[in-house]
Amino acid sequence: MHKRNEAVLKIRDVSKIYKTKGAFFGSKGKDVTALNRISLDIFKGEIFGLVGESGSGKTTAGRLIVSLEEANSGKIFLDGREIVALRGRARKEFRRKVQMIFQDPYQSLNPQRSIYDTVSEPLKIHGMGNASTRKDLARETLQSVGLSPPDDFLFRYPHRLSGGQRQRVAIARAMILNPTFVISDEPTSMLDASISAQIFNILLDMRNRLGVTQMFITHSLAAARYLCDRVAVIYRGNLMEVGPAEEVIRNPKHPYTQALLDAVPKFGHDRDARRYGSLLTKDRDVEEDVGCAFFPRCAASDEDRCGCNTPGLSPLSDGHFVAFFLLEATHEA
Numbered sequence: 001m002h003k004r005n006e007a008v009l010k011i012r013d014v015s016k017i018y019k020t021k022g023a024f025f026g027s028k029g030k031d032v033t034a035l036n037r038i039s040l041d042i043f044k045g046e047i048f049g050l051v052g053e054s055g056s057g058k059t060t061a062g063r064l065i066v067s068l069e070e071a072n073s074g075k076i077f078l079d080g081r082e083i084v085a086l087r088g089r090a091r092k093e094f095r096r097k098v099q100m101i102f103q104d105p106y107q108s109l110n111p112q113r114s115i116y117d118t119v120s121e122p123l124k125i126h127g128m129g130n131a132s133t134r135k136d137l138a139r140e141t142l143q144s145v146g147l148s149p150p151d152d153f154l155f156r157y158p159h160r161l162s163g164g165q166r167q168r169v170a171i172a173r174a175m176i177l178n179p180t181f182v183i184s185d186e187p188t189s190m191l192d193a194s195i196s197a198q199i200f201n202i203l204l205d206m207r208n209r210l211g212v213t214q215m216f217i218t219h220s221l222a223a224a225r226y227l228c229d230r231v232a233v234i235y236r237g238n239l240m241e242v243g244p245a246e247e248v249i250r251n252p253k254h255p256y257t258q259a260l261l262d263a264v265p266k267f268g269h270d271r272d273a274r275r276y277g278s279l280l281t282k283d284r285d286v287e288e289d290v291g292c293a294f295f296p297r298c299a300a301s302d303e304d305r306c307g308c309n310t311p312g313l314s315p316l317s318d319g320h321f322v323a324f325f326l327l328e329a330t331h332e333a
């Protein structure tokens with residue numbers, strides 16, 4: 001397996017707050033905290049899973065890392081350099097090295113452009129190769145994502161492809177730039193299970209054959225277990241638990257992780273079974289942002305501690321961290 005040597009990506013205390021408009025002209029909107037003081041390291045050659053329900057801030061985290069948006073506070077470093085400070089050639093190189101694959105392959109491809117145009121466009125933008133080497137590289141890349149023989153696909157248009165084939169094209173478009181860090185944002189949520197498995201295997205191949213470090217965004221712990229070396233569980237913009245994927249899934253310590261696992265029948269842990277019912281409420285206003293984010297939903301919560309303080313991630317064992325005040329209490333029970 002990979003060596004956990006150096007952090008390729010470091011996220012330090014990053015927050016993102018969206019200011020939304022009010023419903024009426026001139027009315028004041030409310031702020032939504034999409035990410036609340038997130039810190040993470042992603043190591044070279046690993047697949048890191050960011051797991052959480054819809055609205056928990058996963059896509060926001062991806063968009064900040066690829067620099068489609070800026071954080072309100074905190075810093076993100078790639079290979080030791082702060083990404084918002086990159087200028088000129090360094091910024092362009094960052095745009096090549098870091099790629100994101102989006103959730104919806106029906107929206108991410110331009111219907112007017114052939115597969116060849118779509119896949120080779122990034123090479124043109126980055127001034128890489130000439131017409132003939134671009135075509136060879138496009139063929140090679142289509143082949144590597146299982147669109148084979150590539151000449152059957154080069155001059156097709158997206159409307160003639162299935163959802164799975166479109167997502168392969170989107171992966172090829174990212175991979176043709178030879179990136180070192182790739183984020184896949186729920187890349188199979190629009191696809192059938194059997195097609196999803198094929199897409200997962202392309203991502204594994206990217207890691208195993210090319211050593212591409214990855215962040216895999218998912219709402220599914222089962223998918224994360226299949227693909228990921230380590231996972232972070234996120235709830236309403238807060239990291240709840242981080243650790244090796246197997247360890248977090250077999251030995252979840254945060255009640256929210258346990259509740260997520262409870263929701264997946266084959267992961268059911270009878271001994272620790274707890275039922276929380278619905279896990280999400282409406283977005284909280286930032287002014288009310290005190291206490292643990294999971295406090296309103298947590299059966300283990302303690303009014304004084306959990307309602308007033310926000311637990312940080314603390315280490316439990318090798319590489320396993322949890323943001324939970326009541327660990328001792330629940331374990332004695």
Ligand SMILES: Nc1ncnc2c1ncn2[C@@H]1O[C@H](COP(=O)(O)OP(=O)(O)O)[C@@H](O)[C@H]1O
Pocket residue numbers: 018019020032033034052053054055056057058059060061283
């Ligand atoms: N552009 C935006 N403007 C306002 N609110 C946003 C915007 N993007 C995301 N949000 C809000 O931020 C929170 C996190 O969203 P998102 O990162 O898309 O979550 P996820 O990908 O986990 O479903 C949600 O409450 C969402 O409504």
Ligand SMILES: [Mg+2]
Pocket residue numbers: 055058059060185
């Ligand atoms: Mg999302």
